[in-house]
Amino acid sequence: MGKQVVTQIKVQVTGGQATPAPPVGTALGPHGVNIGQFVQQFNDQTREMMGTTVPVVITVYNDRSFDFILKSPPAAVLLKKAAGIAKGSGNPLKNKVGTVTTDQLAEIAKMKYADLNSSSVEQAVKVIAGTARSMGIDVVD
CATH class of the missing domain: 3.30.1550.10 (Ribosomal protein L11/L12, N-terminal domain)
Incomplete structure (x- = not known):
């Protein structure tokens, strides 16, 4: 059987x-x-x-x-490593704890692409940017 x-x-x-x-x-x-x-x-x-x-x-x-x-590591873990911080912000609207560049976001999105339900890498970058925003990490060019 x-x-x-x-x-x-x-x-x-x-x-x-x-x-x-x-x-x-x-x-x-x-x-x-x-x-x-x-x-x-x-x-x-x-x-x-x-x-x-x-x-x-x-x-x-x-x-x-x-x-x-x-699976690929969680987006939050990769973002913390890219921003060089220990943990995300307790209040992401008021307290910003770090910054990441759009290039770093693209790198993370490519790494996680297989595990995200995105139709393109551009969409995956937006998903990762949203995670960064909710952690109190600013995205800069």
Whole structure:
């Protein structure tokens, strides 16, 4: 009969630094997945993204095997890195915490394009600009 999908789990893990502790262990444990095996494979695939938050979709099958798909890092994480800030503004309308250039926005949009539901890169840039605005980051030319 083959393998059947039991569930899909979405977690955000720091690249190259996954451990069996939460959120990984608590997400995979109830499904009987070999957590150590997942941690090993994930860390091997995300070596070059060390320290960056990486969303991952894990598909668990009825024989307790799994596979996973890495997504691009969240726009907010990429924007914080580009602007050189630790966190976004608590009040984005009054307090601006950093600036990014339109070139940086285009770079982030190209990186995230596959995971955004945009019809073009120009649309993706607008989506990323909106995220920046809501974080209190100014966009400059």
